[in-house]
């Protein structure tokens with residue numbers, strides 16, 4: 019009896035399979051960390067600094083300790099010896115300055131929101147009440163709140179470091195031997211060509227995952243268990259061991275269902291250490307779940323850069339050089355990726371264009387604000403924004419079409435594989451095809467004609483058309499490359515395939531999904547590879563006792579790296595099964611072929627399904643001599659190179675020049691992410707990414723006041739877009755398979771967020787060209803747009819305060835509702 | 841402490857609660873109805889949306905004592921006799937969820953929206969869901985799911 023023989027041949031890869039993980043999520047049977055209740059569990063509440071920079075002169079915990087059902091109160095001084103410091107995995111240079119980062123501040127706080135004491139009580143409400151009773155005396159210190167001011171060292175974020183500068187990092191194509199000297203190209207262009215010089219601001223953003231972070235530590239039993247709403251259970255386990263000096267083998271980290279991350283949960287946090295410390299001290303399970311305001315204030319932020327760009331071109335529009343000078347704000351401390359985030363963009367400013375000369379300079383600074391780390395795209399959205407804005411500015415300068423200038427400079431499809439000016443080999447792509455498809459879906463020429471009409475008639479509502487022909491590097495990352503960049507770990511991924519005697523298959527993966535649908539996609543891959551039913555595959559992840567090694571989920575790496583590990587493990591299962599099948603079929607190994615889940619003897623109708631071989635291997639009654647029972651296999655895949663998804667995004671906005679209001683009219687995204695395992699999931703990733711990128715362009719900004727308090731510390735002020743703010747999108751694909759993995763996939767998690775921001779800002783600026791506007795700083799609020807129109811030249815320069823509009827102000831809702839009607 | 845008696849997902853319950861206890865905390869901590877989640881502290885995100893006597897409310901914005909004598913339906917009580925509600929099914933069919941954290945609230949709000957307006961336009965759907973934040977889906981497929989549920993007659997049935 020076999021299940022395989024009578025199953026019709028079916029390819030799962032490429033199917034729009036509905037997700038396996040949905041059932042529990044739509045019925046409320048999800049296991050979020052905050053749902054966990056253990057016997058005797060205690061609850062934590064944090065006392066956080068209201069000051070951006072201050073000395074802690076005295077902490078009085080006596081009243082809090084005496085409060086009802088409070089078990090203990092922990093201060094930094096109490097744990098100074100055992101808490102260690104939070105690590106960064108990526109010192110970008112060997113002389114990077116990195117401040118010590120205690121989980122609970124001991125004698126000084128460096129941002130508003132830093133933890134100064136922890137209350138442990140029998141209920142969360144009692145802990146929070148008692149936290150109000152902790153009396154902390156501060157002596158305020160001068161705070162560094164502005165990135166450009168930080169560079170002057172007029173005040174110091176960490177007086178001990180003697181400077182706010184963390185590190186300087188450069189890539190120069192002439193030095194690297196991958197291109198020519200950029201200063202020469204710029205000098206030449208100043209003589210006889212075109213030079214475009216701009217400064218752009220990447221505002222500070224907040225990842226704003228919907229599930230607030232939650233941690234449960236259980237000290238009972240032989241292993242200490244930490245449940246964490248994290249993207250990186252394996253990395254958290256490693257760091258917990260290193261920081262607290264616990265043997266790694268005594269720690270189990272579990273990421274149960276995790277409600278979104280977007281890089282925001284790619285962090286090893288003070289709260290994780292504190293929950294473990296509290297559990298160790300009390301001997302009881304402890305839980306900490308942050309409030310939304312705590313999340314926005316103390317979970318790491320994203321972006322926050324100034325970008326100075328100089329683009330050199332010949333007068334015919336051929337680009338000859340690009341020079342990038344970045345200032346990046348790390349906030350108060352260097353996080354796990356920390357200073358490396360801008361470096362992830364270092365090789366992407368040149369994008370899809372054939373720049374012969376390129377230089378990238380980046381200086382990272384500390385400020386007395388929330389730490390900054392990875393947020394969807396991490397480094398690559400910043401690069402893409404800059405270059406895509408610059409190419410449009412070049413087109414404007416030369417008076418040619420935005421797409422035409424790009425086409426003149428991009429890598430032609432017949433030129434792949436192409437080695438970029440950064441020395442990266444782009445394996446595949448077809449920018450012409452993606453652009454042609456996008457133009458057609460968009461109605462590019464018709465919209466241009468409409469724009470002309472509106473300009474000529476001086477219509478108060480102007481139409482802007484924005485373009486972004488982006489690429490990104492995904493599949494983080496080849497371990498050797500990471501090593502050369504001084505990153506603290508490798509970039510491989512692990513998988514195991516276990517063949518159960520009942521014919522079911524367990525796939526263990528080292529990646530750690532939190533909404534991406536890996537359970538479904540991995541099942542599709544295994545179903546095809548092993549020829550077993552999709553339904554028979556169970557995907558296990560996110561528990562270091564089950565998935566004992568892995569590098570987790572971020573950087574659009576899961577499918578490209580982790581998926582390939584799954585393929586390799588499956589192939590090993592087949593190779594293990596082959597001699598057993600040959601033995602049982604009384605055939606020679608060479609005469610067997612494996613197809614659609616079945617070993618067949620060539621030229622006969624004899625054969626057996628892989629589930630039968632699994633059962634035979636399990637009973638082990640009749641195995642060939644010297645063959646071990648069991649088909650289970652492990653594999654680790656370390657990519658030899660990155661993958662390079664690309665696409666053409668086109669955006670049309672209408673701008674009411676009398677109010678500055680923006681209404682998105684149409685958005686087309688044609689992405690080439692290589693072969694697609696599940697089109698439904700890919701479309702979802704694109705939609706979500708688009709809205710995050712559009713939100714950067716139009717709405718979101720983390721705003722601080724002069725005292726260093728985060729003003730946008732709730733969803734009233736931090737404008738995560740609503741359904742009423744957004745429109746439906748037109749998405750499609752072209753397919754140039756990646757050559758760096760056998761599935762031909764390139765990664766899609768970040769594409770939408772990377773591509774959309776410049777498309778939208780290019781559209782906004784395009785609408786305002788008749789008014790002489792060359793830039794509007796993000797987020798392009800109605801106020802900024804209005805000012806740009808009515809106060810020429812003001813578009814890029816006004817301060818960021820007052821940028822955030824109240825989200826649920828009625829007048830505002832009405833205004834933005836207009837903006838949403840398509 | 842105040843004694844409250846109410847029906848939750850069809851079952852009668854009676855408890856002594858602190859007057860300040862929020863309905864969402866009562867549901868999660870006392871009844872173990874952890875399908876309903878908390879996403880914010882300013883009543884903006886809608887993750888906690890449940891039905892109170894058949895109308896959607898943000899359960900972080902209602903005190904447990906206010907639910908005394910009333911009937912609460914959470915995401916866990918939406919499916920009937922093992923059959924998913926058409927809106928639940930539509931969310932699955934249209935891939936209207938990724939991490940799923942907003943999903944219980946989003947589904948409860950969508951059911952309410954369709955009860956009020958069995959045949960909403962895209963704009964009406966978008967406005968009707970404005971109080972529910974989702975960070976993953978970009979809303980595109982959520983709108984599609986509500987449209988799909990509407991065409992299945994979800995509004996009329998519930």
Ligand code: FES
Pocket residue numbers: 877878879880881882883884885886887888889898899900901
């Ligand atoms: S938790 Fe109720 S609205 Fe956010």
Ligand code: FES
Pocket residue numbers: 228277278533936937938939940941942943973974975976977
């Ligand atoms: S699915 Fe993740 S927040 Fe909506």
